[in-house]
Amino acid sequence: MQQFPCPFCGLRDEREFHFAGEAGKTRPDTTKEISDADWTTYLYYCTNAKGPSREIWVHTTCQEYFVMTRDTVSMEVLSTEALNEDAA
Amino acid sequence: MTRHYSALSLLREGLKGHTGWAPLWRSPAPKDTYDVVIVGGGGHGLATAYYLAKNHGVTNVAVIEKGWLGGGNTGRNTTVIRSNYFYPESTALYDLSVRLYEGLSRDINYNVMFSQRGMMVLAHSDAEMELAARTVNAMQLGGADAELLDGKEVQKKAPVLNFRDDARYPIHGAIFQGRGGTGRHDAVAWGYARAADRLGVDIIQNCEVTGFLIEGGVCKGVETSQGLIRSGSVGVATAGHSSVLAEMGGYKLPLHSYALQAFVTEAIKPFMDTVAFSPMTGSYFSQSDKGGLVIGGGLDRVPSYGQRGNTPTQETVLAGIIDMAPALAKVKLLRHWAGIVDVSPDSSPLIGPSGTEGIYINCGWGTGGFKAIPAGGYLFAHLLANGAHHDISRPFDPGRFNTGHLIDEAAGSGIAH
Ligand SMILES: Cc1cc2nc3c(=O)[nH]c(=O)nc-3n(C[C@H](O)[C@H](O)[C@H](O)COP(=O)(O)OP(=O)(O)OC[C@H]3O[C@@H](n4cnc5c(N)ncnc54)[C@H](O)[C@@H]3O)c2cc1C
Ligand SMILES: [Zn+2]
Numbered sequence: 001m002q003q004f005p006c007p008f009c010g011l012r013d014e015r016e017f018h019f020a021g022e023a024g025k026t027r028p029d030t031t032k033e034i035s036d037a038d039w040t041t042y043l044y045y046c047t048n049a050k051g052p053s054r055e056i057w058v059h060t061t062c063q064e065y066f067v068m069t070r071d072t073v074s075m076e077v078l079s080t081e082a083l084n085e086d087a088a
Numbered sequence: 089m090t091r092h093y094s095a096l097s098l099l100r101e102g103l104k105g106h107t108g109w110a111p112l113w114r115s116p117a118p119k120d121t122y123d124v125v126i127v128g129g130g131g132h133g134l135a136t137a138y139y140l141a142k143n144h145g146v147t148n149v150a151v152i153e154k155g156w157l158g159g160g161n162t163g164r165n166t167t168v169i170r171s172n173y174f175y176p177e178s179t180a181l182y183d184l185s186v187r188l189y190e191g192l193s194r195d196i197n198y199n200v201m202f203s204q205r206g207m208m209v210l211a212h213s214d215a216e217m218e219l220a221a222r223t224v225n226a227m228q229l230g231g232a233d234a235e236l237l238d239g240k241e242v243q244k245k246a247p248v249l250n251f252r253d254d255a256r257y258p259i260h261g262a263i264f265q266g267r268g269g270t271g272r273h274d275a276v277a278w279g280y281a282r283a284a285d286r287l288g289v290d291i292i293q294n295c296e297v298t299g300f301l302i303e304g305g306v307c308k309g310v311e312t313s314q315g316l317i318r319s320g321s322v323g324v325a326t327a328g329h330s331s332v333l334a335e336m337g338g339y340k341l342p343l344h345s346y347a348l349q350a351f352v353t354e355a356i357k358p359f360m361d362t363v364a365f366s367p368m369t370g371s372y373f374s375q376s377d378k379g380g381l382v383i384g385g386g387l388d389r390v391p392s393y394g395q396r397g398n399t400p401t402q403e404t405v406l407a408g409i410i411d412m413a414p415a416l417a418k419v420k421l422l423r424h425w426a427g428i429v430d431v432s433p434d435s436s437p438l439i440g441p442s443g444t445e446g447i448y449i450n451c452g453w454g455t456g457g458f459k460a461i462p463a464g465g466y467l468f469a470h471l472l473a474n475g476a477h478h479d480i481s482r483p484f485d486p487g488r489f490n491t492g493h494l495i496d497e498a499a500g501s502g503i504a505h
Contacts, residue, residue, distance in 0.1 A: 001399050002390075015400050019391060036490050044342035044433050044489045048331035050393045072345070073393045 002075060006059040007066050007082045016061045022046050023054040023067050052078060091286070093197050112278055113285035118292050118317050122150045124472050125310055125319035127297045127333060129153025131162040131273075131458065132325040132450050134280035134291075135465020136472070138196070141287035143466070144473035149289045150319075151281075152312060154296035158277030161327050162458065164427035166350050166384040168363055168374065169459040170207045170268035171232045174223055177483040177495050178436065179230030181463055184480055186232075186267055188462030198279030200271050201377070207268030207363040208242065210249075210412075212257040216367075220263045227265070235264045246360050248413050256411055257368045270363065270374050270382075276461055300337045300447065307337065307446030323448045323472050325464075328393065328428030330451035339443035341451070342433050342489055347388040347426040348455050349397035349405065353419045355379030360413075369408025380422065383409055387431065387455065397426040429454050433489070435498040439467055440477065440485035448472055449486070 002014040028034040028042055047053070050072060057068045057080075069078040089110040090097050101108055124140060126133045129151050140146040153159075169189055171182035188195075189202050211220040220236060227234035238261045243251055249259060281291055292314070299311040300322065309318035324333050328345045355378050365372035370386035385405030388398050402424070410417050432438060432452035437460065442449045450468040453460055467481035477485060488494055 014390065014398065019389065040490045041340070045340040046331075046342065046344065047335070048341070048343055048345055048391070050329070050332050050345075053391075055391075072391060075390070075392060075394050075398075 004057070004068065004077060005080050006062065006064065007080050008064050009059060009062050012059065012061070016059060018058045018060055020056040020058050020065060023056050056083070093199075112282040113291050115293065116290045118150060118152075118290065118295065118312070118314055121309075121318040122290075123148040123320045125149075125317055125322045126151045127310065127322065127324045128160070128326040129157045129277075129281070129291065129293065130160045130325060130327060131158070131276050131280065131461035132327075132453070132464045132468065133323075134277055134284060135461050136323055136325060136450065136468040137289045137291075137465075138280045138284040138287070139466045139469035140473060141284060141289055144469060146469075146473050147288035149284075150317065151284070151289060151291050152295050152297055152310065152317070153291070153293045154313075156293055157281050157291070158274055161427040161429060162277050162461070163273055164350065164425060165273055165458040166372070166374070166382050167270045167273050167458055168207060168268070168372070168384075169202065169271055170265050170363075171459070172207065172209060172223065172227055172234065172263060172265045172268065173497055174226050175495050175497065176226075176230045178497055179227060179232050180480050181437075181467075181484065182460060183230070183232045184466070185460045185463035188466060189271065189459075190267075192276075192279070192462060196279045196283035198275060198282060200275045200279055202269065202271045204267050204269040205362050205374070206245070206264060206266045208237070208245065208262040208264050208365065210242070210257075210259055210364065210366045210368070211261045211263070212366070212368045213260060217260050220261060223263050227263075233265060233267050235266070237262045237264045245362055246364055248360050248415055249364060250412055250414055252414070257366060268363065270376075271458075273458060276458075280461075280465070297333065298336070300444070302338065302444070305445060307444055321446050321448065321472055323450060323468060324442070325450040325468065327451060327453065327457070328430050330430050330449065334442070337442060337444050337447050339447065341438070341449070341486075343430045343438075343452055344391050345393055345428050346390075346431055347392045347394060347397050348429045349385065349388065349401060349424065349426045351383040351405070351421050352376070352423045353381040353383070353416075354422050356381070356419060364412065366408060366412050369404075369411050371405050371408030371412060373409055373412070381416070381419065387429070388426070393428055395426055395428055397424070431455070434494040434496040436495040437464070437484050438486045439464070439471065439481045440487065443486075
């Protein structure tokens with residue numbers, strides 16, 4: 001069993017966490033005209049990196065979203081940080 | 089050298105002490121140039137090479153594999169073959185595959201041990217029975233065989249399942265596909281490799297693709313650990329590593345890679361002669377010819393390239409099996425492993441141009457692409473030979489994510505593998 005560090009609660013059982021998506025995606029401004037390609041990129045395309053990967057996770061018990069950087073091969077957690085306005 | 093397999097050649101070789109069998113395939117050094125290079129020597133890559141040569145006469149072909157043939161998911165899967173999907177596009181695709189599997193051993197002169205022992209998807213409530221009826225109807229309309237079984241009929245087929253009064257998930261019935269079953273995974277890889285080799289395809293193992301040769305925005309070949317190989321077009325069938333190749337080739341994919349685990353128990357006496365899957369627990373099992381139970385379940389919940397499973401999912405899968413068949417509680421596990429599968433947003437595969445000219449992709453099979461190896465190879469070969477889709481692969485073009493024509497089998501048939 002792996003433990004992940006929630007920035008708010010500390011080390012907790014991996015079953016309490018849920019992967020929400022890759023970090024760094026910005027939702028297109030839907031008040032303006034956006035192309036299908038841009039919308040598709042936002043909705044579906046991803047890097048799916050082998051190695052270090054910056055991701056958004058949610059700790060389901062405290063319901064906080066945060067950024068976790070992990071190595072997707074060794075599964076080692078490299079860092080976690082709270083999600084603030086200029087984080088992701 | 090004996091190349092053809094038959095009762096007669098077995099007898100002849102037996103009398104000669106089995107000294108005359110030819111190797112299954114050659115191991116040539118790569119040539120400078122091919123008409124088509126296939127990246128990935130799993131089932132899909134090897135089948136593609138075979139059908140390119142057999143159906144389209146394209147024989148100047150190389151399959152480039154970084155490890156050994158079938159060392160990816162093809163040699164790691166639980167070998168369930170079926171076409172019990174919901175949407176007509178899926179039924180057309182997967183049933184083509186089941187039909188090709190039905191004739192495969194004869195076609196490639198190699199016994200892939202396709203055992204059509206049937207496959208049951210259990211239903212655990214009246215509401216699930218209604219959805220099961222809907223799936224059965226959809227399959228029949230799509231031309232696949234399907235039957236709705238009631239609880240008694242399920243019990244007759246598999247008395248070992250949990251029919252106790254206190255069952256957490258009581259069995260109300262099942263979707264049964266009699267043409268479904270299991271095959272031998274290694275044999276599928278080796279059989280296609282041998283058949284492709286005999287038609288002139290070069291199979292190159294221990295050769296990793298490290299980049300694409302792009303000239304003027306068009307792919308002209310691949311860079312490998314054994315040097316540059318030029319090619320008219322390149323087909324990529326690398327399953328869980330598809331995104332890594334996409335990064336090298338300058339195109340994007342909508343895939344996440346996850347570990348999927350499997351388990352084999354010690355050999356026991358004949359226990360169940362069909363395949364049983366419970367969508368409620370996500371677990372399924374069948375019994376191999378050696379007597380071991382082959383067990384699978386849902387994906388690990390953490391995206392991974394680690395090729396080993398995590399313990400929470402292990403517990404979930406095994407607890408599900410005990411729920412399904414409590415008599416198995418004390419049976420020991422012999423082996424346990426994981427493969428890295430490429431999961432797409434709609435749980436359907438991607439077959440089509442990659443976005444970079446000259447590179448074509450066959451990926452996104454996720455947890456269920458063993459059953460699809462013959463069809464995936466057949467359709468991908470058609471695409472590579474003609475530069476245009478076969479009617480059956482067209483709906484699976486990656487362009488569907490732009491147009492919104494998703495084929496959502498996770499929602500459609502509720503089956504994640
Ligand atoms: C535990 C488990 C159970 C499963 N159960 C079932 C089942 O019951 N039924 C079913 O239908 N499906 C099942 N699947 C899914 C099925 O195994 C896969 O969808 C299918 O095998 C994919 O075949 P493939 O040829 O595309 O990929 P693979 O067999 O994975 O082949 C891809 C190959 O590409 C090679 N490669 C990667 N990168 C490079 C590179 N840079 N250069 C050269 N080569 C490279 C890899 O080494 C690999 O051999 C299961 C999968 C797993 C892991
Ligand atoms: Zn928390």
